[in-house]
Amino acid sequence: MSAEIELHALNAMSDVVGSEHVRRDSESCRYFSSDLFFEPPVLPIAVVSPATRDDVVRIVQIASNENVSIVPRGGGLSYTGGYLSQGPRCIILDTTRLTRIIEINDDDQYVTVEAGVTWQMLDEVVAQHGLRVPHFGPATGRVSTIGGGLSQNTVLFGSAQYGSAADHVLSLEVALADGSRVKTGSGAIRGGEPFFRYHGPDLTGLFLGDCGALGVKLSATLQLMPRPPSIDFASFAFPTFEAMIAAETEIGRSRLATDLLGAGNYVPPDGDAAEAKPAMHLVVEGYSARDVSERLDRLRQIAGHQGKEVEPTVPRFLRDRPFNFLTSLLSDDGRMQAWTHGIVPFSQALHVFGAITAFFNAKAALIARCCIDITISTGVMGRGVLLEPVIRWRDQPRAIHLGGLGGAPEAWAGTPDEAATTAAMQLRRGLRDLFRRECAAHLQIGKFYAYRDGLTEETDDMVRRLKHALDPQGRMNPGALGLG
Numbered sequence: 001m002s003a004e005i006e007l008h009a010l011n012a013m014s015d016v017v018g019s020e021h022v023r024r025d026s027e028s029c030r031y032f033s034s035d036l037f038f039e040p041p042v043l044p045i046a047v048v049s050p051a052t053r054d055d056v057v058r059i060v061q062i063a064s065n066e067n068v069s070i071v072p073r074g075g076g077l078s079y080t081g082g083y084l085s086q087g088p089r090c091i092i093l094d095t096t097r098l099t100r101i102i103e104i105n106d107d108d109q110y111v112t113v114e115a116g117v118t119w120q121m122l123d124e125v126v127a128q129h130g131l132r133v134p135h136f137g138p139a140t141g142r143v144s145t146i147g148g149g150l151s152q153n154t155v156l157f158g159s160a161q162y163g164s165a166a167d168h169v170l171s172l173e174v175a176l177a178d179g180s181r182v183k184t185g186s187g188a189i190r191g192g193e194p195f196f197r198y199h200g201p202d203l204t205g206l207f208l209g210d211c212g213a214l215g216v217k218l219s220a221t222l223q224l225m226p227r228p229p230s231i232d233f234a235s236f237a238f239p240t241f242e243a244m245i246a247a248e249t250e251i252g253r254s255r256l257a258t259d260l261l262g263a264g265n266y267v268p269p270d271g272d273a274a275e276a277k278p279a280m281h282l283v284v285e286g287y288s289a290r291d292v293s294e295r296l297d298r299l300r301q302i303a304g305h306q307g308k309e310v311e312p313t314v315p316r317f318l319r320d321r322p323f324n325f326l327t328s329l330l331s332d333d334g335r336m337q338a339w340t341h342g343i344v345p346f347s348q349a350l351h352v353f354g355a356i357t358a359f360f361n362a363k364a365a366l367i368a369r370c371c372i373d374i375t376i377s378t379g380v381m382g383r384g385v386l387l388e389p390v391i392r393w394r395d396q397p398r399a400i401h402l403g404g405l406g407g408a409p410e411a412w413a414g415t416p417d418e419a420a421t422t423a424a425m426q427l428r429r430g431l432r433d434l435f436r437r438e439c440a441a442h443l444q445i446g447k448f449y450a451y452r453d454g455l456t457e458e459t460d461d462m463v464r465r466l467k468h469a470l471d472p473q474g475r476m477n478p479g480a481l482g483l484g
């Protein structure tokens with residue numbers, strides 16, 4: 001009976017998008033529902049790839065009528081189980097064919113795009129108008145989509161000054177679980193334009209960072225600003241992480257840097273502290289060379305207390321080809337790498353860094369035994385500091401690497417080490433729990449980071465009721481944000 005219902009639903013979906021865009025083979029189903037670190041508990045019944053927003057709505061309506069769950073997927077480069085299929089009858093809704101630029105409005109400075117447009121495509125198109133989205137994408141912007149980025153919030157380029165992706169959204173168009181289609185912001189006014197986010201309660205915000213648990217984003221309107229005409233770079237080496245983080249928080253509060261990233265090596269208690277080599281990299285944008293130079297003067301004063309200025313090769317490289325620097329998901333020496341982050345207030349950054357170091361120190365023997373290397377990345381993202389240990393170990397390629405982002409097979413380092421894989425995942429879970437204890441906020445919560453169990457009881461209850469109101473059968477990305 002169940003197989004008959006599935007077939008009926010998939011045939012109806014094939015009628016909408018064409019049978020070649022309803023993939024049922026297990027290889028596709030596994031590839032599209034597994035991320036870098038997680039395999040789905042149950043394979044989806046199909047991967048459905050609509051080409052238009054109307055078709056997405058029709059697919060959601062069919063799913064609603066046929067009791068099928070929907071897991072939206074963009075570029076597939078999140079790694080917290082966000083698009084893992086869950087539940088007995090589920091499809092992956094692949095949004096990568098939704099690539100229309102709907103409107104670039106120079107006068108009112110906004111752009112409306114379909115959810116499957118990549119950050120790179122968006123930036124290239126608005127650059128032709130001399131414009132930019134203030135935070136213009138994550139490192140994976142060559143592949144990652146606007147829909148994916150807004151569903152879990154992204155940071156990186158422009159984030160020290162302008163914040164995260166969610167900070168620049170004016171309006172959304174979303175398909176809800178029952179197949180209805182809603183708009184938010186001033187775009188929801190009958191006959192209105194999507195130029196302003198706040199018209200009554202912030203309904204746009206409801207869907208940002210929802211990991212697809214509340215609906216499928218069809219299109220988004222983002223703010224634009226003039227492309228800053230001047231840019232310069234600076235990098236500083238610090239004697240300790242603590243000195244670097246102190247400078248980062250002061251610079252974050254000053255709002256003078258456009259991008260701020262730092263990184264250094266974790267060194268165990270019996271190691272050579274000089275090997276930590278923390279270094280901070282700044283990108284500074286402004287309206288004239290003089291504006292940039294004055295900002296840099298002040299930043300040099302702050303960083304120069306304990307930092308030594310070095311050649312800014314890293315920030316130049318990052319901005320030279322922002323989305324192309326990421327050619328492989330592997331580390332430079334061909335190993336698997338896993339990122340686990342938390343965002344904390346400026347005032348807590350040093351304390352939480354201390355907790356991370358203490359956590360690794362307590363696991364130093366395991367880390368050494370499994371030949372695991374760890375770097376700790378830091379960065380200012382609007383109103384907070386992102387702390388992100390990166391764990392590297394020998395492992396074997398996953399489907400997503402073999403799908404084109406793993407570099408050449410010979411790039412893979414040595415024989416996979418099962419014990420190291422187990423240890424790396426254990427460290428990752430430990431970090432997640434540490435960030436929970438430290439009350440950190442997260443991007444890409446997906447099905448990995450703590451969300452509901454960290455909320456106050458009343459807020460959790462409201463979130464659960466909101467989900468129930470929008471998706472009473474729990475068919476929209478079951479499990480995301482810990483919601484059924």
Ligand SMILES: Cc1cc2nc3c(=O)[nH]c(=O)nc-3n(C[C@H](O)[C@H](O)[C@H](O)COP(=O)(O)OP(=O)(O)OC[C@H]3O[C@@H](n4cnc5c(N)ncnc54)[C@H](O)[C@@H]3O)c2cc1C
Nearest residue numbers: 074075076077078082138139145147148151154155212217
């Ligand atoms: C090497 C590497 C570097 C990275 N660098 C960064 C970085 O610089 N900054 C950063 O923030 N992140 C970074 N990430 C994480 C990730 O790439 C980004 O968060 C990215 O925005 C994910 O977008 P995506 O299109 O790949 O989304 P996906 O992984 O496909 O999906 C993400 C989530 O959004 C949901 N979703 C996708 N599309 C929709 C839609 N249309 N409607 C509703 N829900 C949807 C999915 O169900 C899932 O829960 C990095 C990852 C890797 C592997």
